[in-house]
Amino acid sequence: xxxxxxxxxxxxxxxxxxxxxxxxxxxxxxxxxxxxxxxxxxxxxxxxxxxxxxxxxxxxxxxxxxxxxxxxxxxxxxxxxxxxxxxxxxxxxxxxxxxxxxxxxxxxxxxxxx
Amino acid sequence: xxxxxxxxxxxxxxxxxxxxxxxxxxxxxxxxxxxxxxxxxxxxxxxxxxxxxxxxxxxxxxxxxxxxxxxxxxxxxxxxxxxxxxxxxxxxxxxxxxxxxxxxxxxxxxx
Numbered sequence: 741x742x743x744x745x746x747x748x749x750x751x752x753x754x755x756x757x758x759x760x761x762x763x764x765x766x767x768x769x770x771x772x773x774x775x776x777x778x779x780x781x782x783x784x785x786x787x788x789x790x791x792x793x794x795x796x797x798x799x800x801x802x803x804x805x806x807x808x809x810x811x812x813x814x815x816x817x818x819x820x821x822x823x824x825x826x827x828x829x830x831x832x833x834x835x836x837x838x839x840x841x842x843x844x845x846x847x848x849x850x851x852x853x854x
Numbered sequence: 855x856x857x858x859x860x861x862x863x864x865x866x867x868x869x870x871x872x873x874x875x876x877x878x879x880x881x882x883x884x885x886x887x888x889x890x891x892x893x894x895x896x897x898x899x900x901x902x903x904x905x906x907x908x909x910x911x912x913x914x915x916x917x918x919x920x921x922x923x924x925x926x927x928x929x930x931x932x933x934x935x936x937x938x939x940x941x942x943x944x945x946x947x948x949x950x951x952x953x954x955x956x957x958x959x960x961x962x963x964x965x
Contacts, residue, residue, distance in 0.1 A: 783898070
């Protein structure tokens with residue numbers, strides 16, 4: 741298993757500001773992913789965080805809006821930039837030890853943008 | 855990437871067996887089937903994964919017919935704590951696409 745610590749657990753932010761979410765794993769993992777889950781909805785994959793290289797973004801998500809860092813095999817950050825109320829959502833960090841093995845998830849960051 | 859279809863919601867009572875079926879008509883030869891459980895304010899948690907026939911662990915069983923176009927997650931004797939959303943995912947274990955979540959099934963267990 742993998743223990744994932746995600747910070748902050750929740751935040752309320754003003755429109756136009758940015759928030760950086762941290763994801764720390766208790767062991768080295770190959771795969772790290774960032775998801776968004778809007779209230780009452782399923783999870784949507786934002787991007788794959790690649791260690792030592794630029795993240796791979798899914799359709800509809802861009803680096804300028806959601807810059808991602810992954811400096812090593814246990815840590816990643818997701819920044820939600822220039823926030824608007826439409827960015828209010830839960831953001832989840834997920835890890836996998838090998839391609840398409842089961843995923844482990846953090847508890848998420850609940851973001852509210854006023 | 856095979857698309858999945860699940861019932862939006864299901865109700866059950868404590869002590870009953872619950873079966874949640876997922877349709878994946880376009881499943882490919884290399885695709886596996888994985889189920890996750892999500893409680894409110896938590897990230898999803900892996901339940902079970904299978905390729906064909908039947909898989910059983912301490913939490914659930916997964917039944918997959920020969921044509922693999924559907925699968926059924928079986929939860930024996932549910933309790934109130936099994937109230938959650940259950941997601942079925944289908945994808946190729948070697949191709950990096952077991953990452954797409956469908957709509958999920960919201961299970962409500964009543965006393």
